[in-house]
Amino acid sequence: MVIEWFHPGLIYIFGAFLIPVLKGKRRLKQAYLLLLPVIAFINLLLMSKGVLLSEGKTWFLSFLGYELTLGRIDRLSMVFAYVFVIASFCMILYAIHIKENWQHVAAFLYVGSTLGVVFAGDLFTLFFFWEIMAWASLFLIWYRKTKAAYGAGFRYIMVHSFGGVCLLAGVLIHLQNGGSIAFDSFTWGIGSEYLGAYLIFLAFIINAAVPPLGAWLADAYPEASVTGAVFLTAFTTKSAIYVLIRGFPGVEVLIWLGAIMAVYGVIFAVLENDIRRLLAYHIISQVGYMVCGVGMGVFGTAAGEMAINGSAAHAFCHILYKAVLFMGMGAIIEVTGRSKLTELGGIYKYMPITFWLYMIGAFSISGFPLFNGFVSKTMIVTASGMWNYAFIWLMLEGASIGTFLHTGLKLPWGAWFARKEPVCEAREPPKNMLAAMGITAFLCTLLGVYPKILYDILPYPVDYVPYAAGHVVAMSQLLLFTFVAFWLLRGMLHGTPTISLDTDWFYRIPGKWLIRFCEGPLMAFANYIDRNVMKMAGFFVWVSKNPFAALRIKGREVRLKVEKPVATSERAAEYDRDLEAVKKRQPAEEPMVRLNIGTAMLLVLLFIALYLIAMLIHGWLIR
Amino acid sequence: MLYVSLFVGVLAGILAQLFLHLHPHFWWEKIPVFSAIYGFIGCIVIIIASKALGHYWLQKEEDYYEKH
Numbered sequence: 001m002v003i004e005w006f007h008p009g010l011i012y013i014f015g016a017f018l019i020p021v022l023k024g025k026r027r028l029k030q031a032y033l034l035l036l037p038v039i040a041f042i043n044l045l046l047m048s049k050g051v052l053l054s055e056g057k058t059w060f061l062s063f064l065g066y067e068l069t070l071g072r073i074d075r076l077s078m079v080f081a082y083v084f085v086i087a088s089f090c091m092i093l094y095a096i097h098i099k100e101n102w103q104h105v106a107a108f109l110y111v112g113s114t115l116g117v118v119f120a121g122d123l124f125t126l127f128f129f130w131e132i133m134a135w136a137s138l139f140l141i142w143y144r145k146t147k148a149a150y151g152a153g154f155r156y157i158m159v160h161s162f163g164g165v166c167l168l169a170g171v172l173i174h175l176q177n178g179g180s181i182a183f184d185s186f187t188w189g190i191g192s193e194y195l196g197a198y199l200i201f202l203a204f205i206i207n208a209a210v211p212p213l214g215a216w217l218a219d220a221y222p223e224a225s226v227t228g229a230v231f232l233t234a235f236t237t238k239s240a241i242y243v244l245i246r247g248f249p250g251v252e253v254l255i256w257l258g259a260i261m262a263v264y265g266v267i268f269a270v271l272e273n274d275i276r277r278l279l280a281y282h283i284i285s286q287v288g289y290m291v292c293g294v295g296m297g298v299f300g301t302a303a304g305e306m307a308i309n310g311s312a313a314h315a316f317c318h319i320l321y322k323a324v325l326f327m328g329m330g331a332i333i334e335v336t337g338r339s340k341l342t343e344l345g346g347i348y349k350y351m352p353i354t355f356w357l358y359m360i361g362a363f364s365i366s367g368f369p370l371f372n373g374f375v376s377k378t379m380i381v382t383a384s385g386m387w388n389y390a391f392i393w394l395m396l397e398g399a400s401i402g403t404f405l406h407t408g409l410k411l412p413w414g415a416w417f418a419r420k421e422p423v424c425e426a427r428e429p430p431k432n433m434l435a436a437m438g439i440t441a442f443l444c445t446l447l448g449v450y451p452k453i454l455y456d457i458l459p460y461p462v463d464y465v466p467y468a469a470g471h472v473v474a475m476s477q478l479l480l481f482t483f484v485a486f487w488l489l490r491g492m493l494h495g496t497p498t499i500s501l502d503t504d505w506f507y508r509i510p511g512k513w514l515i516r517f518c519e520g521p522l523m524a525f526a527n528y529i530d531r532n533v534m535k536m537a538g539f540f541v542w543v544s545k546n547p548f549a550a551l552r553i554k555g556r557e558v559r560l561k562v563e564k565p566v567a568t569s570e571r572a573a574e575y576d577r578d579l580e581a582v583k584k585r586q587p588a589e590e591p592m593v594r595l596n597i598g599t600a601m602l603l604v605l606l607f608i609a610l611y612l613i614a615m616l617i618h619g620w621l622i623r
Numbered sequence: 624m625l626y627v628s629l630f631v632g633v634l635a636g637i638l639a640q641l642f643l644h645l646h647p648h649f650w651w652e653k654i655p656v657f658s659a660i661y662g663f664i665g666c667i668v669i670i671i672a673s674k675a676l677g678h679y680w681l682q683k684e685e686d687y688y689e690k691h
Binding site: 266473493496500 | 661
């Protein structure tokens with residue numbers, strides 16, 4: 001049989017399980033790790049050339065009476081698949097020296113399940129891969145093996161489990177309301193009939209880290225392992241952009257959420273001292289541009305197509321330059337063991353190559369002409385101009401200023417310069433890390449210089465010239481004068497040994513209160529109930545050993561208790577003594593009363609008669 | 624070096640404004656060297672506003688979550 005199509009995600013998922021088998025054979029394992037993304041890339045090329053299915057739906061599976069579609073291939077899924085596969089190659093190269101096989105397995109499952117999401121043509125398949133994605137990525141955080149990483153990982157998975165439940169509930173409600181299992185754009189409006197779509201939307205924007213639901217990102221990513229964090233930057237948020245483009249293009253609320261997000265990330269980045277947390281806030285900021293673009297992506301309009309193209313292109317470019325940035329900061333952590341700006345500085349002379357490769361990423365994210373951020377970010381900004389959203393335009397341009405300020409100026413200046421004497425010894429990271437940074441940085445520049453490669457694979461035909469004189473001049477001025485302001489105020493931009501409160505406060509602090517409430521008052525209450533139930537059970541056992549004697553004993557006890565208060569004082573002592581004696585009496589030790597069979601029958605009949613009367617009354621009442 | 628590039632940047636902006644046919648979407652894009660002004664002022668505003676927000680509200684000591 002000729003294979004018409006093979007799922008690129010499954011190359012990673014099935015491939016992952018061979019990794020532990022190659023234990024001990026270091027070179028072979030490394031070659032194998034790099035081979036898998038190459039095979040996946042060849043697979044994609046064969047698809048684009050039409051050798052394998054290049055457009056349409058395939059790989060159907062029937063499940064619970066629904067027809068699942070594992071392969072839905074079109075221009076949109078292809079552009080995301082390309083960047084995920086290309087980025088995964090660079091990231092695996094960066095991580096190839098890692099000896100822990102299971103960390104590689106987690107990374108491969110993570111990449112593979114993201115591709116599963118990208119090619120999912122129905123909502124159940126989407127949910128299935130969505131969950132694998134969340135759990136696989138969790139291990140990339142836990143592999144840092146620090147207490148902070150364990151805590152952040154738990155919070156991460158709790159947020160994503162909540163998102164997963166929202167997605168599943170949304171899908172089920174959507175189906176219940178007569179919606180289709182196919183994963184296409186949802187009808188959107190106001191009213192309870194859209195509840196399913198709302199829940200799915202909620203799940204998507206949790207993964208896209210839209211505030212106030214996005215604190216998990218800046219909480220967890222900086223705690224992940226050095227190599228794991230590089231993977232994390234790419235897949236979860238960008239697959240969320242993909243599903244938003246698929247499901248909710250042109251939903252207006254996304255425009256505002258996205259623009260707020262872009263500025264929000266910038267503000268928090270000013271306050272940040274942890275080098276990777278600063279970059280994590282810039283993921284939020286950059287994903288804000290894409291979310292904004294999805295919101296402007298109304299079908300069938302020129303501005304809408306520009307916006308969708310912009311979001312897809314920016315996701316593509318963002319994955320590459322953000323990987324370079326995280327690789328650069330990861331390299332610092334790898335060689336110095338330090339991750340705070342207050343503990344870094346002056347180490348440029350030890351690692352100039354890392355610095356310059358990092359700066360290519362920084363120029364790209366800032367949108368310098370000739371770097372890839374410029375050719376994609378400006379598409380979204382231009383779309384906001386075409387729609388005449390004045391305020392959105394100003395917010396997005398303002399976020400560009402902040403982006404250059406932090407990732408292009410404050411962070412490299414604080415980490416590599418800022419002090420005359422180096423704070424510690426450092427060196428260049430291992431060669432594979434440098435090579436990975438080099439390749440990714442090269443791709444950033446390539447797309448910046450020759451954007452046609454990217455524009456040709458975007459979902460809609462591109463009618464946009466990035467290197468128009470107006471764009472180039474405006475962007476250069478913006479960045480140049482940002483630099484001037486930075487240089488004047490650089491004294492204010494030293495790191496401070498602080499953390500910033502984000503919306504994760506709402507589950508971290510009240511969460512602790514909840515645990516304290518459970519451990520304190522709630523436990524005391526539970527113990528109280530427990531104790532009394534046990535006491536009652538003991539009493540029933542005591543009675544049932546000899547009910548007649550028990551009745552007699554209790555009767556005697558009650559009589560003594562009732563008589564005691566009216567007795568004279570000298571008799572009172574006697575009563576107390578009698579009560580003591582009564583309490584010691586055990587029914588089991590008293591003589592048994594045995595009923596003859598007639599009495600027993602009488603009791604049974606009496607019981608049945610009572611039951612009959614109860615039934616009659618019940619029947620009469622309900623009539 | 625810095626002053627030269629600043630000068631070139633501003634000059635290029637003014638020249639582009641005068642001689643090229645640009646396609647502004649908003650009125651403020653017609654102001655000469657608007658981007659330079661926006662970049663400069665925007666940067667200062669971002670730094671000062673964020674620092675103020677952090678100082679008076681968001682920034683806490685590093686063991687905040689352990690203590691509370």
